């Protein structure tokens with residue numbers, strides 16, 4: 534855990550080492566936040582992070598969503614997730630799915646990707662496996678614009694919890 538004072542004093546490379554994955558596989562977001570220091574407190578850090586994400590073009594937002602691994606997907610099965618993602622998917626119980634739930638998750642994740650061109654993203658730490666499956670079913674009927682906006686709000690929730698694990 535770092536205090537905000539310590540975060541403000543970190544060398545850029547050290548800041549990046551800590552924060553590069555608060556948005557999954559998107560270090561460019563952290564590097565913009567690094568340049569917005571000094572930050573008053575963790576709320577200020579989060580406000581800057583949200584403003585960077587919200588300021589992206591739609592195609593860059595799609596790119597951010599595409600950097601996320603499928604929930605309970607093949608990357609998870611092969612143990613290839615980031616440490617953060619592994620912990621989040623486990624906290625939702627996604628490593629404990631029944632065969633039927635695994636099948637439903639794979640089928641709907643792929644239907645979602647076919648429809649929208651980016652993966653289904655939800656903050657796993659704020660949901661249990663059954664809620665994730667319900668959310669996937671519900672969100673599949675949305676419009677692409679609505680899903681881009683919803684997915685990005687979930688990215689911000691994931692990033693917020695990752696930041697709160699790092700900064701006191």
Ligand SMILES: NC(=O)N[C@H]1NC(=O)NC1=O
Nearest residue numbers: 602618621654655656657
């Ligand atoms: N697809 C997807 O939502 N992935 C993410 N969600 C989360 O909480 N961690 C992830 O990696």
